[in-house]
Amino acid sequence: MNSRRPRAGHAARRSLRGLYLLTPDENDTARLLARVRTVITQAALLQYRNKVADDALRREQATALLPLCREAGVPLVVNDDWRLATDIGADGAHLGEDDGALREARRALGRDAIVGASCYDDIARAEAAAAAGASYLAFGAFFPSPTKPAARRATPELLAASARFGLPRVAIGGITPDNARQLVAAGADMVAVISGVFDAPDPVAAARAYRACFVGAS
Numbered sequence: 001m002n003s004r005r006p007r008a009g010h011a012a013r014r015s016l017r018g019l020y021l022l023t024p025d026e027n028d029t030a031r032l033l034a035r036v037r038t039v040i041t042q043a044a045l046l047q048y049r050n051k052v053a054d055d056a057l058r059r060e061q062a063t064a065l066l067p068l069c070r071e072a073g074v075p076l077v078v079n080d081d082w083r084l085a086t087d088i089g090a091d092g093a094h095l096g097e098d099d100g101a102l103r104e105a106r107r108a109l110g111r112d113a114i115v116g117a118s119c120y121d122d123i124a125r126a127e128a129a130a131a132a133g134a135s136y137l138a139f140g141a142f143f144p145s146p147t148k149p150a151a152r153r154a155t156p157e158l159l160a161a162s163a164r165f166g167l168p169r170v171a172i173g174g175i176t177p178d179n180a181r182q183l184v185a186a187g188a189d190m191v192a193v194i195s196g197v198f199d200a201p202d203p204v205a206a207a208r209a210y211r212a213c214f215v216g217a218s
């Protein structure tokens, strides 16, 4: 880990509830930072995700996002690559089924890190991720996703069924400000969004609309 850059730590973290923003596939780093900067204060958590960049660009972009997140007090999670997360001193990593062992990531990143797990539509996978030390459990896709049209589909019942693991539950996949509320009512602690914010005509207004879905919901 880069010791010159401390993690945000628990005290600096917002709770894992609200809008979980994932970055779009944007290879122009200056443009990526500008797009994130406009909406970062609306987010509870930011995931750096770029499926079209090479390793060097992903390192450059993740490193550049870190001070922006620190300034906003929003933890930064790196998608797919927990080694990159440790190298740059990010707050955590998100791991799917092809991204290595969660237990190993937890060991490397430390007790305070955010280690997220993709559980798709699979409650057994959620149980295993919880036992391996996940910080949150992500389910999806709940709706057709413009970003990932072939994503397996999940149903809102999974959100209630996974309450027993006692971890924040994240809903992802095709979530819009109009359909988010039903997922929050079903038990989602965060809604994870790419296109609904970054492809919106007014990203700030869209991000605010997602946040509003959590107001008054328990």
Ligand SMILES: Cc1ncc(COP(=O)(O)OP(=O)(O)O)c(N)n1
Pocket: 020, 022, 047, 049, 051, 079, 080, 094, 095, 096, 097, 098, 099, 116, 117, 118, 138, 139, 170, 172, 192
């Ligand atoms: C919050 C969140 N949930 C799910 C995913 C998907 O992870 P994965 O299945 O590894 O797919 P890619 O994102 O790597 O294409 C995620 N990234 N974040």
Ligand SMILES: Cc1nc(C(=O)O)sc1CCOP(=O)(O)O
Pocket: 118, 120, 139, 140, 141, 142, 144, 145, 146, 147, 148, 151, 152, 172, 173, 174, 175, 192, 193, 194, 195, 196
């Ligand atoms: C990255 C990702 N994972 C999914 C899953 O179901 O695991 S759906 C998805 C894409 C989310 O983007 P959008 O908000 O544009 O639909």
Ligand SMILES: [Mg+2]
Pocket: 079, 080, 094, 095, 096, 097, 098, 099
């Ligand atoms: Mg992945």
